[in-house]
Amino acid sequence: MDQYIEKTILNNGLTVISERLPTVRSISLGVWIRAGSRYENEQNNGIAHFIEHLVFKGTKKRRGLQIARALEELGGSLNAYTSKEVTHFYTLALDEHLPVCVDVLGDLVCNPLLKEADIEKEKQVVIEEIHAVKDTPEEYLYDVFQEKLFPNHPLGFPILGKPETVRRFDLRTVREFMEQFYLPENIIISAAGNLKHDRLLKLVEKHFHFERHGQRPAPVRPRAAEKVNLEINEPFNQAHIVVGLEALPYASEDRFALHALNAYLGGGMSSRVFQTIREKHGLAYMVYSALDFFMDTGIFSFYLGTDPAKRGKALKLLFKEIAKVTEKEISRTMVKRLQEQLKGQLLLGLENTAHRMSRLAKNEIYFGKQVPLEESIEMIYALDEKKIFEVAQKIINVDKLNVIQMVGHA
Incomplete structure (x- = not known):
């Protein structure tokens, strides 16, 4: 059942995996960066999620509205989320629009503008998102639970960060994190749908360019609390x-x-x-x-x-x-x-x-x-x-x- 899966590691260290499904018309494409909140510290908690927001404000090729329209105008979708262990950008579109999907995702990950004005504006947006979680008992309680289960460890940090950490973010904070984790060796591109692996590779090589290389720091294993x-x-x-x-x-x-x-x-x-x-x-x-x-x-x-x-x-x-x-x-x-x-x-x-x-x-x-x-x-x-x-x-x-x-x- 997995006979159409292919994997290639490019010369720059980027991993590309695809599964061809010739009977469908859709393609799901994702960029997975091993850069979730467990790779943060007490000073920059929330930065992985913040960067996920920030790159949508604009790139060297597209303004924010153009990013939003790029897939929507084709009947597709573009979204992202941050978890404890990854930041994930992804698209869903018709197979004929694979070039657009790769172009847009490559643009977001490799060419974000990272403007100071956008950073200041987005800090307020994320702080409101944090407040919304606190007004949602189920979500807020689970954040507290993880904090107490894994005390003094990044797995216990809230993914969104805290208002006081988000307020401290600046261009230096953003760049330092991206330079450490937005590396080709730390990224997986995966795709499933009506596509050919060789074509995907050519598109990835065209649109994903990295100035930096290296390996991310190994995460420290957490030690759970005895009882809370x-x-x-x-x-x-x-x-x-x-x-x-x-x-x-x-x-x-x-x-x-x-x-x-x-x-x-x-x-x-x-x-x-x-x-x-x-x-x-x-x-x-x-x-x-x-x-x-x-x-x-x-x-x-x-x-x-x-x-x-x-x-x-x-x-x-x-x-x-x-x-x-x-x-x-x-x-x-x-x-x-x-x-x-x-x-x-x-x-x-x-x-x-x-x-x-x-x-x-x-x-x-x-x-x-x-x-x-x-x-x-x-x-x-x-x-x-x-x-x-x-x-x-x-x-x-x-x-x-x-x-x-x-x-x-x-």
């Missing part, structure tokens, strides 16, 4: 609660067992915590679990929003469901259901060129190679009750669960 129990008073109507713990890195051999645990405990409407806390007891509207994977660690977390007066009962039920998977193996019948669920999610995602493009890059970033789809499916079907139980016992200690509560009015 924190209550924050905020004027919200609900109590918002995150419970979680350090889990597994992206490339762990046990990753699918953890995916199975996540699906079983809180990965959908049929999951244990949803059925128990919402359907049976009516204590929450939003209740779910989630996984975050990084190169050297991960997070397994649960979120619920409930009446402040009922949070004690809701937490007790949540802890009880989490504890069960460490006390007794789940049934073979349930394992088979989870296998089909994981396989279905994996294969359905491949119906989307953007998902395929993302898969190419993440395989390269976290595995250093392309993991065959068949291998992933084999790993899913190799799961059994014993393996899932073993992983649950390895990563979950109910007595050491970290709990962050944002308590509204009782």
